[in-house]
Amino acid sequence: MQQGTEKAAMKVEGLQVPAGIEGQHVEIKPGLRLVILDSRLREDLCLHFETEEAPYELTYHLDGLMHYSVNNSKGGKSFWGKPGFNVASSFPFSEGTMEFPAQDRVRAIAVHIEPQVFLSCLDDQSDLIAPELASVFENGCFSHYFQPFGMLPSMSLAANQILECPFHGSARKLFLESKTLELLVLHLTQLLLKSSRKMSEPNVGRLDRTRIQKARDYLLEDFQNPPSLFQLASLVGMTHTKLNRGFKAIYGTTVFGYLRQHRLEQSRLMMETAEMNIAEIAYATGFSSPSHFAKAFLNHFGIQPSAYLKEITQRRFICLK
Structure with missing residues (x-):
């Protein structure tokens, strides 16, 4: 990767946004x-x-x-x-x-x-x-x-x-x-x-950590149609139980708990663009139905997707005033 060479000194006193970045x-x-x-x-x-x-x-x-x-x-x-x-x-x-x-x-x-x-x-x-x-x-x-x-x-x-x-x-x-x-x-x-927790979670070695991070990348490459847990474990050379335990140790949730979090975060970002309705967003992020999506969104963010979409609309109205 070719890089620029702009220098930006960053110190505690008078810390600024790095030069060249908005x-x-x-x-x-x-x-x-x-x-x-x-x-x-x-x-x-x-x-x-x-x-x-x-x-x-x-x-x-x-x-x-x-x-x-x-x-x-x-x-x-x-x-x-x-x-x-x-x-x-x-x-x-x-x-x-x-x-x-x-x-x-x-x-x-x-x-x-x-x-x-x-x-x-x-x-x-x-x-x-x-x-x-x-x-x-x-x-x-x-x-x-x-x-x-x-x-x-x-x-x-x-x-x-x-x-x-x-x-x-x-x-x-x-x-x-x-x-x-x-x-x-x-x-x-x-x-x-x-x-x-006093280290109650299992330790994850460097090699397994690399495999788990690779599994995360595979999972998110096509999060609408992800591989099964067994397929994912096979791709990175781990058993499905070890992969799930490792995911929980590193990311605080299971493989498909992490996938669900990612889908919900993507759905929230889609709402910010206001280019699709809630049903379209639900299917675009891999949920089986709008009702399943609404329940998961509420559990995850503590707000109904319809209420969140309304809040975004109100924010835009404030910006235009």
């Missing part, structure tokens, strides 16, 4: 910032960055691809940000690159949390968090940390609502603050639940 940088309140990326790239772009004392960052990837490479005294880390990818990280005194391949659209949300905000949220539960994060309680700054999480439906919904905020002025500021705090609460709950 987006917004919003100060929610002291110690809590929001970066909104929504851009179309005509050519590959490579951005270089450096950090000093770094915040705790929550990143929610909704559309498009981006590749991160980070190097510091603790070693290196390289990973892809893909749709549905949610990661918590802190990379103090590091340098690296963010690579964006040419693509129709890249959409992501990042929440940057300074130590004082993190401390105020978890000051009475410090014994429940990961050792890499516990240092913030001792010296007031974050050490190196990287942890991918499954993006909960509620997180996906809140992140998309931030990107699609129809308000302006004070109403916009209040809306973005409420949704950012919602994401923070959801993450802290997820973080504490993960720590409190």
Whole structure:
């Protein structure tokens, strides 16, 4: 992949949206910032960055691809940000690159949390968090940390609502603050639940993790007509029971639980375009009937699809006023 070489220094103080990417940088309140990326790239772009004392960052990837490479005294880390990818990280005194391949659209949300905000949220539960994060309680700054999480439906919904905020002025500021705090609460709950399990879920080795990620890719290639569980397991060289257990350990749900989540998220994105009615969306995303789809949508997002579609219409009306 050929890349551009534009340089963008990123530091904690005065952190901005990377040069060459369309987006917004919003100060929610002291110690809590929001970066909104929504851009179309005509050519590959490579951005270089450096950090000093770094915040705790929550990143929610909704559309498009981006590749991160980070190097510091603790070693290196390289990973892809893909749709549905949610990661918590802190990379103090590091340098690296963010690579964006040419693509129709890249959409992501990042929440940057300074130590004082993190401390105020978890000051009475410090014994429940990961050792890499516990240092913030001792010296007031974050050490190196990287942890991918499954993006909960509620997180996906809140992140998309931030990107699609129809308000302006004070109403916009209040809306973005409420949704950012919602994401923070959801993450802290997820973080504490993960720590409190005490590794009760089965460990997944590197080879099996690679196979499971490949199975996920196969599953989503044709999510309207996916392979059966046995076919999928055969494609990646695993038994169906081991594949299901591994999926639950990595993604928090079974193979077809994950597929259902993906179908529902795709249906929600289709509603945003308002080009199809609910029945058409149900069949386009692989549901057997509109009633089955409506029940699944309600269980997943906590709202009927008809009510959600009405809310989208009202938002558009506000934007046109």
